[in-house]
Amino acid sequence: MKRLIKWALVVLAALTLFVIAILVIVPFFVDLEKYRPVLEKSVSEAAGRPCKIEGELKLSLFPRAAISLTRLRLDAPPGFEDPEFVSIQSFQASIRLRPLLSKEVEVERFIVRGPKIKLVKSRDGRGNWEGLGAPKPKERPAGKKEGSPDIPDSLPIRALNVESLVISGGQVSLLDLASGAGHTVTDLGVTVDRFSLSRSNPVALSAKIDGLSLNLKGSFGPFAPEPLKGPLPFELDLVALGHLKMKIKGRLSELLPAPAFDLSFDLAPFSPRKLLTALGRSKPIPVRDPKALEHLAFRSRVHGTPDRIMLDQGGLELDESKLTFSGQLKPVPRPDLTFQLNLDRIDATRYLPPQGKSKPGEDRPGPSEGKKTDYAPLRQLVLNGDVHVGQLKIMDLVIEDAAVKITGRDGLIRIDPFKAALHGGQAAGRVLLDVTGDDPESRIELKASGIDVRPFVRMAMKKDVLEGTVQTELSVHARGDDPNRIKNSLNGQGGLLLNDGAIIGLDLAGMVRNAAASVGLAKKTGAKLRTDFSEFKLPFTIENGLVRTSNTTMASPLLRVKAAGWVSLPKEQINIRIEPTLVATLAGQGDRSDRTGIMVPLLVTGPFSSPKIQTVLAKDIEEKIDQAVSGAGNLKKEVQRNVAPDRLKKGAGDFLKKLPFGK
Template sequence: MSALGREFPIKTADSEVLKRVALQARVKGNPKRVSVLDGVFELDDSKVTFSVSVKDFSRPDVAFDVNLDQIDLDRYLPPSGKKKPAEKKKKSSPQAPEKGKTDYASLRKLVLDGKIRIGTLKAHGAKIQDLYLKISGKRGLFKLNPLTLKLYQGNVSSKGAFDVRKNTPKTNISVQAKGIQVNPLLKDLMDKDFLEGTAQATLNIALAGDEGEMIKRTLNGKGDFLFKDGAIKGIDLAGMVRNTAAAFGLAEKGKKKPRTDFSALHAPFTITKGLVDTKKTTMVSPLIRVLAKGKANLVKETMNFRIEPKFVATLKGQGTTEQLSGITVPILVSGSFSSPQFRPDLEALLKQKLKTGLPDSSELKNMLKEKDSKEGEAEPLEEKAKGLLKGLLGR
């Protein structure tokens, strides 16, 4: 384009891309069939070898085999920058027309059989290796089986189906993952540093539609996530079981970033029409056992959870040498995804103390002194928990 005295029409994050393009292939065919053999396509640092054949053009029967050595898709994205504020649109009296439904008639005619291999792929910061994908389909039913890849020292295998035999498409997906290092993945993908550990997961979901709200309303399935030998950063559950003042009071300045180490964090769940339900999410750590149960509504974007931390040992090794003392405080989490609310379950707390006995005057005095000594010297736990939850929700 520079030779023509014109600016290239596509802006990319990396100005050095789209400077080298090459294509070669052998093509042969007749009125009923076309084949592309020994294809080689080079774009900057990436090289694709491929073959394609198409027959029966009225009802296309397509077969392909594609092999890509490596590509960094982030280089080809639009350059990052501050977006200009959108201009306020004038309100119009007539109601905007509804979005038309997608016509899948052409897909019902398509016959497809293809394979894709990618050596290394980077997208939105995340890196994957050795991706292999096989796709087949005819008469409106397309199957993805298998999809395998390596991800941050772990492996992912998946299969799925996309059914457009009727006007409303249906999709089902199953995923199995194991051995994935969570912390570097979250740092690269989301620029977040709130969770460590090795993850394994299973997920089986089914949904209908091709529009966001309908997908959420029809989402059904189940899943199971297990994190081993890790830590939750930004929140100190040891402080939550120390006593009420520590749980909802303040952390001292100058200390390391709060964290809760765990040996296992297990989260099984079901999804019914967009309602995620977990009855027994558990965390096991040297000091405490945590049970969480509740529901999250993906359609309304609201949640209602109860978290029950229970101590099992002394606090030594969790930022203090004190023996465990004080009250275990159940936590209630409610509200919207964007603005969750955290509060102690005082009713359960009182019932617990009625069973074990109320604190004597010296205990109350010490708790008040501890709270006063820490007043104004750190960030409330609720703010930490909100930040952690927003990180988990990607907001």
């Protein structure tokens, strides 16, 4: 028995030495060059691209199985100038053999040096990455349905441990040949030490994106007993450009076939101004407020599956403004987006371009080049959103408690209703955008009442011209997405009613009171020019961009004004006839004489940029003045006694030229 055991041990030792000898000696006698084409063919079939191993190929089996190679290249598909798609400078991997008997994989090292990936988009829109990993289809066994692959509940191994995983010197380049735009990632490095399925694993990543540094540190794991189904927790800290710091925390579950995820993002507050300085921007940000864009922060939670992505607990801080948001996206069978936005307040004036930087006409859009916008994505979109803004300030306008409902389906996008409070009044309306065809159509309906008109006029005219409380109703529609087409196709109607207001810079009462001064008989007063009115009514119609009004009226205790004419939006021309008529004395405004019937017709014509205001006919005006002053004996006698007839005619003309309308 002892001898049997002895011989058994001797045989076992001999077999062990024989196996070790084979593992050590075999690699020296095996010609790996014979297997180079086999390896290249296997990689080519798996990637669907030609593969070439141009450098050395080494194999060792003791004390561990190891393989190394240099200069591996994967080609781009035909039709691209650069034939290289992926290349690796060197690759090394070693694995312990004994644990394999227990279905445990222990990798000592997995090292990739100098990987390069070149992503190129051709001028016709093709990418050199398209078709990657698409081998020839194989016949599917009978009874096997397409789209239902076999997914194991667990890995075919008991454990996986990697002592060291290193990727160094990586490069990724992206080039769009059509636009010429490109980006480059250099110095890419990834390190994972002592990886295991059963514990949390530290990971570090570093790179430079277009020369700007990016660093990421974190951990992931442990994996569940069924790694392909169980949850995978992870936590990452991202540091970029020395100013951006973001924490990403979450978990992945059901990795196959339909992964589920639950992620939270928290971007620490930073200064966009300082960030742009770090990016090498020497010029200041072109906004009106030099103290704007000093604070930005972001947070959000994203969870769901690829078929249903939900977003909640969202928050964005921009300077003193705070935005909260939530939403849901169902990408299939068509994009279905639901969202809610709530902004507390924002002063948009701070972010407008600086005053005086643009020249007249500089920012006007150029002529259309005939390239049409593709509205197919909007036709596919299903939209349902709510927006609320506590306070929005734009220059002199202050809009409060604005609520907007946005819906869309099959190319019909509606904003209905829109409600807001502004400057003592209320406004409500609705908008319809129809993109069911290639040429979009839009409709706008608006009603407003009790609104102070001064801020609107001040913003448009850059000065105070009009006061009053406005009530308006508007219904217009247009076609096209080019500004010129919209103006040429604009049609609709509306009305404007102003109550208890005033025209600033025009004093009709003073003009009549100082008629003598206008012809050189007295001095004008230096009082602020102003014409009060009790009602100003402006009805209008719009036909193909031509705005017409035939019965515009203004009423005050002193006078009545009628106006009629048109305004061409496409040509930016105006042609309006104004007929003011005195209806009472100037009592209370510095005069007690009866001056009813005085009428000074005016024409306002010319381009928007420089309209011309002039009298209708000089002779007609002289007759009107003679008729008007015939009942005012004192003024007429004074004029006849002190002014020669030829000078009177000349003075009347000068008087009309000096009217504020003509200045």
